[in-house]
Every structure is written in C-alpha cells, then in structure tokens.
Amino acid sequence: METQLTMWAWQALYLFEALVLSTSIGMERQAKHKDAGTRTHALVGVGAALFVIIGEYGFMNVLSTNVKIDPSRIAAQIVSGISFIGAGIVFTQRSHVHGLTTAASIWMTAAIGTACGAGMFVPALVCTILYFIAVRLLPFLVRLVVPDFSSDDILRLQYRDGQGILRSILSVCTNHDISVEGFSTRKSDDMDNEPSQRGHIVSANLEIRGRDSKALISDLSSIDGVISVTRINNID
Structure with a gap:
C-alpha cells in the first residue's frame, strides 16, 4: 500500500508540473x-501527461508474463492526435x-x-525555457542584428x-x-478624444509584410491628419 501511495504521489507531481509548464506557454x-x-494549453499539457501515465500504469492489473505493453505507443498517438487541434487554429486570409x-x-x-508524464522533469523544463527564447528573445535579436529583416506586422x-x-x-507603404496584406477600419469612440473629434477619428489596423523600417512609421506619423501610429510585432 505504501508503494502504491508513493506511485500516486509521483503521478500527481507529473501532472502538476505539466499544468505549470503548459499554463506558462498558454499565458x-x-x-x-x-x-x-491559457486554458487550451493547460488542458493539452495535462491531458498528454495523463495519457502517458495511463499507458505506463493504467493496465498493471492485467499484466502477466504473457501480456506486455509498449508505453511509447501512447506518445506516438499523442503526436498524431494533437494535429487535429493544431489544424483547427491555422487559417488563410488574403x-x-x-x-x-x-x-x-x-x-x-x-x-x-508527454515528457512530464514520463517523469522527464529537466527536459520538460528546458523545452519550456527554449520556447520563450524562441518566441520572445529570438525575434528581438533578429531585429537587432538584421534591422532590415523581412517581417509581418500590424500597424495600428x-x-x-x-x-x-x-x-x-x-x-x-508602397514607397x-x-x-x-489587408486592413480594417472603424470609427473611434475613444472618450480620450475631444468631444468635437469623437466620431470623426478613424482607427485602422494594417496587416503589412516587408522589411522592418523605423522610417516607415516616421513617414506615416508625419502625414497631416495622422494622430498616432503603433506597431504590433509578430501577428502570428
């Protein structure tokens, strides 16, 4: 009984680590x-960990010398099964x-x-850190080293x-x-604007593709009638 309680404690720890790491990515x-x-990533991470735990421990009561299981098959099914969720997120517009x-x-x-469910704490943690390096630090370094690197942005x-x-x-933009690639506009009802300007200010989001250039924002800001220009990086 003590051995079983210890096993349950480790399994709970695996699931908790999966929750923490996957939630950080979702945030x-x-x-x-x-x-x-947050919720989607947390559910995916914990679900994958639980599948691995089930594959390793879920059928111990039916195991015998003539019955063998391969827990790695569960991981293989996770890899293919998660593709359905990923495919539902990707879409093409313009x-x-x-x-x-x-x-x-x-x-x-x-x-x-999956790594958390297998008890691989260090690889799971390192992989999470590498994720943040890839999505947060790497774009900044690329723009710093290669200022003219082609990029996709939104200009507001x-x-x-x-x-x-x-x-x-x-x-x-053409110059x-x-x-x-596309744009959307709407009349702004921002209460920060003066009463005489309300309803006469347009907010526009421009999806652009091209070389990153501070000169573009500078030239757009200098257009008579343009109030503000803000760049939102990494539209994906």
Missing part, C-alpha cells in the same frame, strides 16, 4: 490575444497564413506534457476622417516597398 499566447490561450505559431505552441505543449493607426488620409497611408 504567453493569451497575452498576444490568441484564441488558444493569401496570408495565420495561426502557425500558436499551432506549433500547442504541438510543443503536448510534447512537454488613428487619423482624422474625411481627408483622404488612407490613400496617403497606402502610398507611403517603402511594404505590401499591405
């Missing part, structure tokens, strides 16, 4: 306002693929959960309505060899 995705956030990074993060979360602009400013914005 990063949710901070970027992705559909697959010839641009969205959701690849989030789908990859779910796939990686399943791998981390505010400008005054009824002055043909959008045409000027698109013209400036900087920037491809505008």
